Amino acid sequence: GAVVSQHPSRVICKSGTSVKIECRSLDFQATTMFWYRQFPKQSLMLMATSNEGSKATYEQGVEKDKFLINHASLTLSTLTVTSAHPEDSSFYICSAGTGAGYGYTFGSGTRLTVV
Amino acid sequence: GENVEQHPSTLSVQEGDSAVIKCTYSDSASNYFPWYKQELGKRPQLIIDIRSNVGEKKDQRIAVTLNKTAKHFSLHITETQPEDSAVYFCAASLASGGSYIPTFGRGTSLIVHP
Numbered sequence: 483g484a485v486v487s488q489h490p491s492r493v494i495c496k497s498g499t500s501v502k503i504e505c506r507s508l509d510f511q512a513t514t515m516f517w518y519r520q521f522p523k524q525s526l527m528l529m530a531t532s533n534e535g536s537k538a539t540y541e542q543g544v545e546k547d548k549f550l551i552n553h554a555s556l557t558l559s560t561l562t563v564t565s566a567h568p569e570d571s572s573f574y575i576c577s578a579g580t581g582a583g584y585g586y587t588f589g590s591g592t593r594l595t596v597v
Numbered sequence: 598g599e600n601v602e603q604h605p606s607t608l609s610v611q612e613g614d615s616a617v618i619k620c621t622y623s624d625s626a627s628n629y630f631p632w633y634k635q636e637l638g639k640r641p642q643l644i645i646d647i648r649s650n651v652g653e654k655k656d657q658r659i660a661v662t663l664n665k666t667a668k669h670f671s672l673h674i675t676e677t678q679p680e681d682s683a684v685y686f687c688a689a690s691l692a693s694g695g696s697y698i699p700t701f702g703r704g705t706s707l708i709v710h711p
Binding site: 524531588590 | 638640641642684686698699700702704706
């Protein structure tokens with residue numbers, strides 16, 4: 483079945499630094515990838531949708547310059563949290579799909595802690 | 598845009614009992630309704646889904662029903678087991694041409710007591 487690999491699983495960074503999170507589709511070509519943020523005991527909040535080779539579409543309220551998304555190939559999308567602050571601490575998770583049918587597979591998530 | 602309400606937020610049952618989680622949606626155009634199970638610190642896993650041309654779907658102990666007129670859908674888990682304990686999310690979306698963006702409910706924390 484479709485496998486999505488997300489790295490790192492956990493990262494601790496200092497305030498003001500940038501962190502890059504990778505999401506890879508291992509056995510299929512992902513034409514669309516979604517990036518979500520999840521606060522403790524809360525639902526998945528969509529941050530942005532990225533299609534391979536084009537700019538990401540950000541949800542209202544999500545800062546494009548702070549959360550940089552790159553979907554340069556059909557197997558890799560990256561989310562970079564720039565100039566991270568403690569309030570950016572959260573669980574970030576990607577999901578990817580082929581566009582064939584309605585199935586999307588989630589990555590394992592990244593726990594970001596900004597100190 | 599779509600708005601999904603999910604109830605209850607917490608559900609506690611005894612092993613062997615049934616559990617029901619209900620969701621309502623606002624956009625009558627939505628036509629695809631997946632359910633995800635998320636264990637603590639792990640990724641959400643699709644457990645069952647239903648499309649708008651079907652009223653009910655069953656997979657072993659799990660079933661989902663859809664009432665398009667009332668715009669609500671429900672997850673039913675029978676003969677619950679401790680390993681069913683997790684957070685369950687419903688979602689509603691408009692699936693078109695193989696592409697869709699789901700709107701998630703707030704989640705239900707299911708606790709199954711042995």
